[in-house]
Amino acid sequence: MTGPVPKRSEARRRRNGPIIETLHVPGNAGTGVTDTRISEVPTNQLHPIAADFVDSFSDTPANYxxxxxxxxxxxxxxxxxxxxxxxxxxxxxxxxxxAAVIDATDDFLTTEGTRRRLAVEVETTAATQPAAYSHWHPAAREWFDALPLSGQAMWYQTTDWAFAVFVAEVIHRFVTSGERMSGKVYASIQKATTLLLTTEGARRKAQLNLNKTSADDIGLTRLMEAYADYL
Incomplete structure (x- = not known):
């Protein structure tokens, strides 16, 4: 007796290999979309920070x-x-x-930390950092101002920056609330900052290695620049 007719190669189910395959999304995919579903999100009824967060998804390639x-x-x-x-x-x-809001942002590929964990590779775009709010506590402002000075910011999309504004506002409110920060509060803030890859530990877990420029490299560069100016 002959066995069952084998399936075509494209119909066979793979039972080995990586569970998640890297998905490449072009940098211009999904940006500037005019889908009416975006306009259905009532941003005029939202807090300005929440409205900016929702609006940021209209200009991220991941919305493709x-x-x-x-x-x-x-x-x-x-x-x-x-x-x-x-x-x-x-x-x-x-x-x-x-905690629930921060967890939910994972589902929308909001941050580079989430995109790397889920193997969604988005080409870098020239997303700019929004302006900081003048009322923020110095601790929140210092954290927010440090982001564009850090290497991981070159992978930030508009959604990363909008989420960072939300996190800075949360830091400000808890620092200025007059109450002691609980472990649950700090854990939520730490998870949010980890999604933004703000620490070396978070970057290593996400397999993001930033090349550090040594003092010798900086000195050599300055020497060559001075030599070029002399010529």
Whole structure:
């Protein structure tokens, strides 16, 4: 007896090899989209930081992968983030909601940390850092100002920067709340900063190696520049 007819090679299910294959997204994919689903997200009803966060997805190449359900859930995330930022009054931000919002950003490939973990490779684009808010506590402002001076920022998309503004606002509110920062609060902030690859440990876990320029390299460069000027 002969066995069953074998499947065509393209119909066979692979049972070995990497579970996640790197997905390459061109730098111009998804940017400047005019899909009506974006306009359905009511950013005029959101806190300005939440509105900017939602709007940032219209200019990120990663939205090339989004379907209608992604945009619908992004609307929910924007509403949750807005509630988090507007309902606190004189009280600290709700810790449980903060943790949930930060976790939810993972689902939208918001940060380079998430994109690398899920093997989504997006070509770098010239995303610029938004302006810092003048009311921020010096600790929040110092953290935010350090980002463009760090090597991982060259991989940031508009969504990374919008998320960084949200994180800086959260840092500001907890530092100025007058209450002691709990372990849950710090864990949430630390997770958010890890997604932005702000520490060497986070970068190594994401397999992002930044080349450090040694003092000898800097000295040699300056020497060659001086020699060129002399000539």
């Amino acid at each position: 992968l989004f379907d209608a359900s992604d945009w619908a859930e992004l609307r929910i995330l924007g509403l949750a983030m807005s509630q988090l930022l507007t309902s606190n009054g004189t009280k600290p931000i709700a810790v449980d909601l903060l």
